[in-house]
Amino acid sequence: MKLTGAQALIKSLEMEGTEVMFGLPGGAILPVYDPIIDSSIRHVLVRHEQGAGHMAEGYAHVTGRPGVAMVTSGPAATNIVTPLCDAYMDSIPMVVITGQVAYSAIGSDAFQECDTTGITMPVTKHNWLVTDPQDIPQIVREAFHVATTGRPGPVLVDVPKDISNQTMDWYWPEAVDLPGYTPSSQGEPGMIRKAARLIAESRRPVIYAGGGILKARAAEALRALAEMTGIPVVTTLMARGAFPDSHELCLGMPGMHGNYTAVTAMQKADLLIALGSRFDDRVTGKVSAFAPDAKIIHVDIDPAEQGKVRRPDVPIVGDCRAVIEEMVAAIEAMGGAAAQPDRSEWLAQVRAWQRDFPLHYEQSFEEDSALKPQYVVEQLRDSTPDDTIVVSGVGQHQMWASQHWRFDHPYTWVNSGGLGTMGFAVPAAIGAKVGRPDRMVWAVDGDGCFQMTAQELVTAASERIPVKVAILNNAYLGMVRQWQELFYEERYSEVYLSPDLPDYKMWAEAMGCVGLRVEHPDEVQAAIDKANEIDDRPVVVDFRTDSTEKVYPMVPAGGPNDAIILDPSQGEGGR
Amino acid sequence: MAKHHTLSVLVENKAGVLTRVAGLFARRGFNIYSLAVAPTDDERFSRITVVVDVESKPLEQITKQLFKLINVVKIDELAPQQSVERELALVTVRAESGTRSQVIELVQVFEGRIVDVGHDEVTVMLAGHPDTIDDFEDLMRPFGIDDVQRTGRVALPKLERQAPRLRSVSGKVG
Missing domain, CATH: 3.40.50.970 (Thiamin diphosphate (ThDP)-binding fold, Pyr/PP domains)
Structure with missing residues (x-):
């Protein structure tokens, strides 16, 4: 079957299960917009390309499926750089298709030409410049594979206009061909047993749950781990909802504007079980003063996160869900909940912090009261x-x-x-x-x-x-x-x-x-x-709302987390 | 050189790969000391031999971040004792009639070759261990070096009598 590059591109997106894409047409992507009319894919026409990128991100956040955005070359491509960088930082699976000037015109400063793959190289997991229409199905397949496996992230496929117009023989690749990309998901069993032993020895443990829990669909596994061990859980900004706020073991958000209990529990912990979290500076504050007495178990699918900020005692590279499930099994094999040490003193301390230093604001209802x-x-x-x-x-x-x-x-x-x-x-x-x-x-x-x-x-x-x-x-x-x-x-x-x-x-x-x-x-x-x-x-x-209202608690930037500032009406804190 | 480590990075032979590698070093704050790139016997792959300054960041972070590049297939850390390292240099040195014979003598000691001759200077080609080239440069300096071009080192693991001690960095994940 002969197809144009443009038709092959849309058909490849359909083959990948794309239901919707967000975009805005223009010169270099014109050929690709024609087959959209006949496609099953819903296209949402945005008003600015940045919007297309963030919409794709929002879609990916809530569905777990890769968001797809399509825009033209030059200024459209540069307008979508911010969402790419955003998705890269937050590990959001996203596939961006950009138009490019004709391959023969690349390098000539043609109208609406820019070096899209060059510009987006630092903010994508990988990107491709298509140079042959015959490569389109293979590249699209690889793009979705890279975006959604391992540590997810954004990818970009740049398609020159003449490539879109040329014809190719349609095929759908059976496999990806990426010899340098083999993400592993299973954690090392020895390390998982070591983690289970460390947990069983810990008197003041805290689970430090990050966005990786959500990426790995590991919320249930996390809950099983927390409930079996009775260990309290903090959920970072990227992990809100990964563990229910109404659960008695949930301490809420840590970090610069985290609540007192979440911040302080991490500071006083003797063990941090970091699951899909990356010791971001907004969580750690001054790194050298962060959780000074804590040993670290660090589970992350990205080996480069191990030891990037804080050297773990037990590094485990793997998919959060797979590793947590193995960890639960290992703890069970060691005697399960019954074999965990008595942590009632620690939990009582945590409860006391929650009672004494809750989030605080005051709304009054006088005629001239400001809205909080x-x-x-x-x-x-x-x-x-x-x-x-x-x-x-x-x-x-x-x-x-x-x-x-x-x-x-x-x-x-x-x-x-x-x-x-x-x-x-x-x-x-x-x-x-x-x-x-x-x-x-x-x-x-x-x-x-x-x-x-x-x-x-x-x-x-x-x-x-x-x-x-x-x-x-x-x-x-x-x-x-x-x-x-x-x-x-x-x-x-x-x-x-x-x-x-x-x-x-x-x-x-x-x-x-x-x-x-x-x-x-x-x-x-x-x-x-x-x-x-x-x-x-x-x-x-x-x-x-009230202009003078401030966000508390607050850890001043670069300061140690022990220097947490509460709402002024709550006094100096509890140390 | 104690602060330097040699990495042998096998990459897919695709457009833009060198940019990806060099760009990664720049944006992660790693320093490249020298870099040599050429295709391997398998045309699908090229080998980048990169000498990195591990004072800037720990080697472990460098290799882990490199591994995340989709086109990077394999990374070997080549310890100096367990690898053969060579570099090629072209050196243009002053060689007036009074000093020419001394220059030629030293070139012969170092088993270099004179590849170009001018009225007052010669260009010498020297291939050898990077330390040897350093020594040669030192000895030429008093005569007056006009120009030096070094290739940067290339390296392969030493063929040992027993199993090769080639430390492969594991944990490749995207």
């Missing part, structure tokens, strides 16, 4: 189904959402962790809703973030993707303002945004959404109820 952002998050949490998907951007609102939501299900929290990409929330929420149309999807966004990518709500309105957006509008680049208040003597430099400019309600309506505004705590519930009732178009709620 945490109150908005908690009201949203209590007025939506348990399995609601929450998507955030980056900054104060992200931390409040992570802190005050109660994540009881995996894959209900979508955010930009490693890269910290402002503007992530709106497009990622759209992608999440496309992936899980059965779920309610709320973006909790900041006013600064919202202004970066809000135009994608036009995409959502026209494609009938009913996402809901809560803007915690404090009229500032709030996290920067917080740092300037605390560390730059309240010298506020370029952080004021205005609550009214733009008029978010009118802007939402201009984009085909329902726009609502809330200024007083008494109005919050009614607005949320109204938003929840609308499911034929997107809704944007402009919550006018």
